Amino acid sequence: MMVETRNCTPYAAFVFFFLFYLLVIDLCCQCRGENPDDTTMYELTRPLYGVPSNWKPQLDPYSWDDVICSRGRVIAINLAQSGISGSLSPAHGNLTSLTSLQLEFNNICGPLPRLSKLFSLQKIYLQANAFDSIPSGFFIGLSSLQEISLDDLPLTPWSLSQDITSATGLVYFYAINAFLTRVLSEA
Template sequence: MDANEIIVCIAITFCLINMGCSTTDPKDAKILSDFKNGLQNPELLKWPNNGNEYDPCGPPSWPHVFCSNGRVTQIQVANLGLKGTLPQSFNHLTMLYNLGLQKNQFNGTLPTFSGLTELQFAYLNFNEFDTIPSDFFHGLRSLRVLALDDNPLNATNGWSIPDELQDSVQLMNFSCSSCNIVGSLPDFFGKLSSLNSLVLSYNRLSGAIPASFYGSNLQILWLNDQDGDGMTGNIGVIGSMVSLTEVWLHGNSFTGSIPNNIGSLTSLKELNLNGNLLVGIIPPNLAAMALQLLDLNNNMLMGPIPKFRASDVTFSSNSFCRTTPGLQCAPEVNALLDFLRDLNYPSNLASQWSGNDPCTGPWLGLSCNLKGEVLYYKFAEAKA
């Protein structure tokens, strides 16, 4: 064995001992080269321009790139200020399991992630991607976390979450606030037993919370501030989701009453129902909950204002009988509210029946005699 062969053997032995000697798969190297070439400011990556230019896995590996056995497994470039597009062949990085592109200025069309079966974590939020391909979610069987928030995806017509996402049975966190989702809330989210957090604020969702959410293991549910009329229907299913810690439903058109079993949500810390069309009496067990935040503003809630245990609570612009927490309604008001409950709180009455004297103010459908006693004969007219 000559001197050169000895040197090669020593180098190979050293690499094997340190588990750091691997040649990057040529396809992976090409994609990273295309990634760099698609940027307006590639110098921020501090990737080499010569030497091991085509060997991202090194040694030494390129900054922000992590490999295993010559395959790229992670790219972590969060908050570097990068501007540019991604290569459309991105899904050929078939061993990629963790991708952090958040808080940059990536733009243009998102490449499809179809076939990235090893991908577990993908942070694409806070960028400027304007298009998402129809097959983006296909085959993401290992996905645990996907963040797409604050991207102007398909801004003109919006886009709907495809059914393929339900095949990501290990999904724990899906967030896509301010990304132009339209249509109804997919019912498969209620069937994913691993899902802990669903954040879909500031989109264009409509319709009701699906019945499939009954008993869901969700801990965080943010559906607030949908554009247009927002989401509708009652929120009764919330009372069955006993793992919830944060519920943000404000800025929609939810109707009906706050569920009486809301007190079973013993882990709940934040409940925001501001700006809906909710009616009825506040359940006593809600008032007894030691929440960090409770916002009931701008609804049609009725009856007395209870004394709340919540550390931060607001309840303005409703139809309460009194303005001071803890004071009860007059007996005739309680009787009328019981009657209204039996009618399922029709909205035209719930919006008008406020205050503590039915013979003063806008109590639609009521007529009083000179003694201030309520006459009931106009109820049928008021219901019409």
């Protein structure tokens, strides 16, 4: 039995590896551009002042200070006691892998955004800011939430409604000096 072998010329091998290299680079760029957290992180910076100096659109958000990522997704933001002011963008609600949001002891104002898409969110620390209102249905969709701190917020008087029952994993709820007027009202 005779087996035919073909020798690959060096030129053909070079062309093959060059094309393979271009394909890999193209796939990496496509995957990177499809990550929804990139756009969301840029949107978060717009209404905030005093964010870390490396929070710039020209830089990769996964290298930003105070941001923790895993598998290409943002899982934690810790801007506690950072001198941040401004307001929170509703874009926070698009960080679907976020497990921890720490914004306490800053001067962030305006309404709290809805976070209903954040199924992985376990901890929210918002105390000692200048938030003025909590939206109805705030707790809907926060099934993984274990701990929330809303202490020392100048909120308009509000009631804790039945939507908190959506937060089935909630263990710690802090709302001292947050103008909570009633617990578990009908929503």
